[in-house]
Amino acid sequence: MGSADNFVVVDVETTGLSNRDRIVEVAAVTVAHDGTIVDEWDTLVDPRRDVGPTHIHGVTASMVSAAPVFDEVAPALASRLYGSAIVAHNRSFDVRMLTNEFSSIEARLLPGNGLCTLQIAGGKLSDACRFHGIDHVHAHRALGDARATARLLAAVLREDVGTCTPARIFDLSNDYRPRTLQRQSVDGAEADMPYLARLGAHVHHYGEQGEVLAYLDLLDWALADIVISDEEHQALDELAHDLGLSSVDVSGAHRRYIDELVAAALRDDIVTDAEYSLLVRCAEALGVPGRVVEEQTAAWRIDTGSVGLEAGLRVCFTGSATYPDGRELSRSRLREIAVQRGLESVSGVTKSKCDVLVAADPSSTSGKARKARKWDIPIVDVQDFLIAQAGSSVPAVII
DSSP, X not given: OTTOOSEEEEEEEESOSSTTOOXXXXXXXXXXXXXXXXXXXXEEOOOSSOOOOHHHHOOOHHHHTTXXXXXXXXXXXXXXXXXXXXXXXXXXXXXXXXXXXXXXTTOXXXXXXXXXXXXXXXXXXXXXXXXXXXXXXXXXXXXXXXXXXXXXXXHHXXXXXXXXXXXXXXXXXXXXXXXXOOGGGTOOOOOOOOHHHHHHTTOOOTTOOHHHHHHHHHHHHHHTTSOOOHHHHHHHHHHHHHHTOOHHHHHXXXXXXXXXXXXXXXXXXXXXXXXXXXXXXXXXXXXXXHHXXXXXXXXXXXXXXXXXXXXXXXXXXXXXXXXXXXXXXXXXXXXXXXXXXXXXXXXXXXXXXXXXXXXSSTXXXXXXXXXHHHTTOOEEEXXXXXXXXTTOEEEEEOO
């Protein structure tokens, strides 16, 4: 393995994809030559800006309010990186973000030559772990992903790693007092994942290789909230440029991504109007004509209807709900509202004892939602339910 002392597997969770974005969590797992894990280290990091997509990485502003800034964790991280071959799943991204952070404190990270398990395994981390029988616990948490990548490294490690060279760090001040704040000490509730983020978990990029695979791996991240902002467009352009991808390469990758996303959406043989709209918006954000989605989903589209909230209607609830202004809404409060409107609140979805399911996300794949679809029980968005008056009609997905 050349002159590198060992491997250090890194993973970062960030506020975004661009060079202007910051790290909110970082982990380093040191792995010996034989694949044995010999050290683990992780911490949240205060990015001194908005934390970005909480629905992906699970890090909230309150969680990092007491976290160290990067210059406070830099010495501990540098001691693990220095002399080791850096490994990551999509290494170019993690190394770029780390290099930027060290540069922000006027230090220099020279990453050397390491290993990219994304390229070695040829697929997303979740898919590669599943193929090799690796338990991937706490996905999209820095330590959870770094641990999984370290185990994946042991599974795919080749004898020929002579091209690996160690990382070096220069000009790092010794004035900082290193400290950490691990996620488990401040962890909160899991954030609900948007529809496209859930679909992204079923997009695999099978057969893709090299730079296109690295690009697609980060496209999942950019599209999870449906919208690609101007900043994210610029970040994707920068990424494509850094990877040496041509406009033809990028256009082809975007079309294949939409094809995969639509295929994932069709797993339940249903595409609601709301789901269709999101898929079209996603396609158009990537420069893919909306008719591509229209043609591929035509046979699975369903119409939305309405259901009247008449007295005595039996209503069940699923998902974590909020008031229209974003405040958390407990399940018990939802039941109280139902009773106040003359409705009957039931605890489960059954064919004969439930008339409507009120869902935080009508496209949910929860057990209750699956039963509702199986038995043609209308599904109503909780926000529509909250603003409706007793006895009025509300939009509903009716299979």
